[in-house]
Amino acid sequence: MRRHAPRALAFLALLAAPLSAQRPTIAVGVRPYVSVDTPVVALTHARLIDGTGAPARVDQTVIIRDGTIAALGDARSVIVPAGAQVIDLTGKSVIPGLVMVHEHLFYPTGPGVYANLAESFTRLYLAGGVTSMRTGGNMNGFGDFGIKRDIDAGRKPGPWLDATAPYLEGPGLGLDQVHELTGADDARRMVNFWGDAGATSFKTYMHISRAELGAAIEEAHKRGFKVTGHLCSVTYREAAALGIDDLEHGFFAATDFVADKKPDECPGQGAGQTALAAVDPNGEAVRSLITELVRRHVALTSTLTIFETFVPGRPLPPGLDILEPQLRAQFEQRHAAVAKSASSPYIALYAKAAAMELAFARAGGLLLVGTDPTGGGGVIPGYSNQRALELLVESGFTPLEAIRIGTLNGATFLGRADRVGSIALGKQADLVVVAGNPSARIGDVRNVQLVFKEGVGYDPAKLIDSVRGKVGLF
């Protein structure tokens, strides 16, 4: 690209570009969900929240051409090209497509069973404004890579996927869907096997040993892949020293504060959380761990949406009506039971862990966000991504910071910030149109009206209607 070309020349070059240069082909199966499919689109008179954390700008126009942001600026000064489809966004806001990093294409449907819901989940994520996401662990084997290929080819609607391999986990979990590593060589073998199969990301789990984790990181890094972990047997400090790229669930999974922690042994998630509940969030132990993670450039993924379902007194999560009725009833019963556990340790733990995530970000750490639709259910793709931003604001972030965490921070971690994650000239047109002003009221991110991915506008209502009452079946 000629970065220093004079403005006029750059403009001519844009005009001369072939009309379908970067736009994906849209297959018959995707068309019912598409409401805007013209090469040149002008979004006029919008409030623009660009994802960098900069203040919102009012009365802005964005020109999308062939899937790319070709112009943006004050509505008075940006010229709308002849033939453009003009969409007047007076009273509405445009934010970048969400980039969420602890998502899943499976859901707990029964005791110890995680069903492959890739078809419905990818539609719900897109409907909720998620245009890029990393899956934070895979229970579907080859299924995640298959749907990624279908989405990339325009055969199915959905976000761009950084698809993880099946979990890298040692013995101890006892889930029949999860392979148990037999040592460091096995970890290397798995990274290469799944890397060849289409995985671009790796999630390590609670019972992995330091040797296996170190081997997996080394092998993944050789191929340019990143490794994250929901850890327990390995402490955050140990994982950081081994070169892990990201840690899941904020500090909820840290066993660093367990007094008699034995190397390579998971003392149980409960022991880690009991220790966390007793720690002083402003004390030296926490400060020192945060400093170490920031120094080693280890990102941290906030997943408050899943922990919220364990806390009594919280509202029913949004989006339950899209579940298949039996699954919906199952979750509502669970929510009612949680509501009665007034002495739940999660009340204090949640507040403390949320405060520590804020402290990590304030210390210069790269905080990411995801939703984790697992646990006992109730974390609904799309809806929960919007809820996740609300919970960051509840934790003490400003709405603009929360939006940045859910957009540019995710893109930065994924190495894609040059293309997505913020609204800027030349970037991919991944944009979400919402009614209202989420820079003042973060809850307005729930009012998604249109989702652009690579310049193609999807209708969230149509995507949701296609799965309503059936989520759990496919």
Ligand SMILES: [Zn+2]
């Ligand atoms: Zn997860």
